[in-house]
Amino acid sequence: MSTAPDAAVPLDDADRPSVPAKRIAIGDAADHVKHSAGQPVEIAGWLYNLRKSGKIVFPIVRDGTGLLQCVALKTALPEETFEALKHLTQESSLIVRGRLRAEARAAGGYELDVESVDILQHVSEEHPYPITPKDHGVDFLMDHRHLWLRSKRQHAAIRVRHEVIKSIRDYFDSNGFTLVDTPIFTPSACEGTSTLFEVDYFEDEKVYLTQSGQLYNEANAMAFGKVYCFGPTFRAEKSKTRRHLTEFWMVEPEMAYADLEDVKRVAEDLVVYIVGRVLENRKEELKTLERDTSRLETVAKPFPRMSYDEAVKILQSKGSEIQWGGDFGNTDETLLTEDFHRPVMVDRYPTEIKAFYFQPDERRPEVALGVDVIAPEGYGEIIGGGQRIHDLKLLEQRLDQHQLPREAFNWYLDLRRFGTVPHGGFGMGVERFVAWMCGLEHIRETIPYPRMLYRTRP
RNA sequence: UCCUCAGUAGCUCAACGGUAGAGCAUUCGGCUGUUAACCGAAGGGUUGUAGGUUCGAAUCCUACCUGAGGAGCCA
Numbered sequence: 162m163s164t165a166p167d168a169a170v171p172l173d174d175a176d177r178p179s180v181p182a183k184r185i186a187i188g189d190a191a192d193h194v195k196h197s198a199g200q201p202v203e204i205a206g207w208l209y210n211l212r213k214s215g216k217i218v219f220p221i222v223r224d225g226t227g228l229l230q231c232v233a234l235k236t237a238l239p240e241e242t243f244e245a246l247k248h249l250t251q252e253s254s255l256i257v258r259g260r261l262r263a264e265a266r267a268a269g270g271y272e273l274d275v276e277s278v279d280i281l282q283h284v285s286e287e288h289p290y291p292i293t294p295k296d297h298g299v300d301f302l303m304d305h306r307h308l309w310l311r312s313k314r315q316h317a318a319i320r321v322r323h324e325v326i327k328s329i330r331d332y333f334d335s336n337g338f339t340l341v342d343t344p345i346f347t348p349s350a351c352e353g354t355s356t357l358f359e360v361d362y363f364e365d366e367k368v369y370l371t372q373s374g375q376l377y378n379e380a381n382a383m384a385f386g387k388v389y390c391f392g393p394t395f396r397a398e399k400s401k402t403r404r405h406l407t408e409f410w411m412v413e414p415e416m417a418y419a420d421l422e423d424v425k426r427v428a429e430d431l432v433v434y435i436v437g438r439v440l441e442n443r444k445e446e447l448k449t450l451e452r453d454t455s456r457l458e459t460v461a462k463p464f465p466r467m468s469y470d471e472a473v474k475i476l477q478s479k480g481s482e483i484q485w486g487g488d489f490g491n492t493d494e495t496l497l498t499e500d501f502h503r504p505v506m507v508d509r510y511p512t513e514i515k516a517f518y519f520q521p522d523e524r525r526p527e528v529a530l531g532v533d534v535i536a537p538e539g540y541g542e543i544i545g546g547g548q549r550i551h552d553l554k555l556l557e558q559r560l561d562q563h564q565l566p567r568e569a570f571n572w573y574l575d576l577r578r579f580g581t582v583p584h585g586g587f588g589m590g591v592e593r594f595v596a597w598m599c600g601l602e603h604i605r606e607t608i609p610y611p612r613m614l615y616r617t618r619p
Numbered sequence: 620u621c622c623u624c625a626g627u628a629g630c631u632c633a634a635c636g637g638u639a640g641a642g643c644a645u646u647c648g649g650c651u652g653u654u655a656a657c658c659g660a661a662g663g664g665u666u667g668u669a670g671g672u673u674c675g676a677a678u679c680c681u682a683c684c685u686g687a688g689g690a691g692c693c694a
Binding site for chain 2: 213216221234287292295300373396403411490491545588589615
């Protein structure tokens with residue numbers, strides 16, 4: 162379709178309305194009724210569902226901004242128009258014209274009295290739209306993800322995602338951060354731990370899809386002071402859980418002249434800001450998703466803070482098998498947050514289980530100045546970050562300990578040779594955040610086209 | 620990679636060793652206020668694949684394929 166959104170669609174003369182109708186979005190229905198009630202309007206959309214009863218038909222139209230019930234009366238319309246509407250199939254594309262009014266009996270509160278209709282495409286009866294208003298299984302829905310996005314719940318989740326992303330950008334843009342994007346093709350592992358997707362790069366060369374922009378972020382922070390990058394990230398781990406994707410979006414701020422406490426302050430501030438924006442601007446979507454928003458309204462500063470040492474003690478007292486030195490499993494994370502209605506910040510993890518670039522605590526080198534923010538309600542780690550090593554000697558030592566090739570990190574070591582300063586930052590996973598906002602069981606519904614262990618289509 | 624569970628009509632499921640069935644979707648008919656509308660009728664099947672047990676297998680057994688959930692790893 163090359164038709165521009167506002168272009169007029171050719172009409173048969175018989176159907177041409179006597180008064181030109183103004184194209185409006187369903188989302189603006191309330192506004193229209195308030196200010197221009199009685200004026201003819203047209204809605205360009207798709208048939209969501211249709212109920213009929215003899216001489217009256219109720220087509221429900223969606224246009225991407227909402228759903229609108231229309232009413233077509235046999236007595237008020239030409240025979241062909243009424244019959245065409247009566248037999249219209251799900252997801253057929255159409256433009257309806259008529260008068261809009263408030264109507265308590267219609268879902269959404271507004272209703273359009275149909276005066277004329279253009280049907281752009283009547284979906285064939287031989288191959289009807291596969292997603293019916295009844296229940297479907299996950300496998301079937303995932304195979305039809307390109308169509309599933311038209312459904313109410315999926316639509317709502319993606320709009321919440323949009324709000325989360327926009328508020329992340331707004332937060333950093335209005336707090337002195339510069340967007341400096343980092344490459345997606347990278348020559349080697351950023352952290353040396355997770356598995357990477359390997360890509361053929363012309364003749365003889367291999368590159369990898371980025372698993373974090375952090376190392377480049379550190380260079381950018383030394384150039385701009387406060388920066389963030391925001392893009393897709395790839396992990397070739399064979400994780401098969403409801404919290405994992407192989408391709409996901411991550412925002413990573415990095416600040417020069419910053420320590421662990423600065424990192425914690427920004428992380429907390431950011432989370433509170435996003436939650437506030439979602440609650441303010443996505444009420445309808447959260448309602449569609451049946452999200453209990455009281456669990457989000459309690460998200461305010463300050464977040465409970467604890468050290469890794471304390472967290473281990475709490476977990477042990479709650480019956481966890483965890484020993485000092487181990488990383489938290491998903492059940493551990495849920496246990497840690499169950500007494501709070503806010504995200505929990507845990508800092509000073511064992512240096513052993515953290516990436517090579519984490520700054521060890523001067524007084525206790527066995528712990529690193531890293532912090533994780535764990536979301537409540539079992540949504541797990543949404544933020545991980547901390548203070549980076551700024552001392553050249555120490556960083557070289559850590560590279561050796563991790564058996565990482567010094568040569569590949571030479572440019573990274575330059576950052577410690579030329580005006581090194583304490584600095585830090587974190588990464589926040591967008592999809593886990595959105596899953597938490599929406600109260601979703603599975604992360605796959607938070608991204609339009611999820612890429613998972615055994616699913617790369619559509 | 621490991622463990623557990625599931626594949627029956629386009630979809631969601633039932634039938635659990637003895638004639639494969641219902642709801643939705645589709646088609647036809649009825650209904651002027653429906654809310655996943657309702658009522659009546661019709662069409663629609665190599666029960667994931669291959670083998671085995673049995674007089675008889677959707678059902679029991681074996682292997683494989685596909686999917687889901689969990690573990691580990693992580694955001």
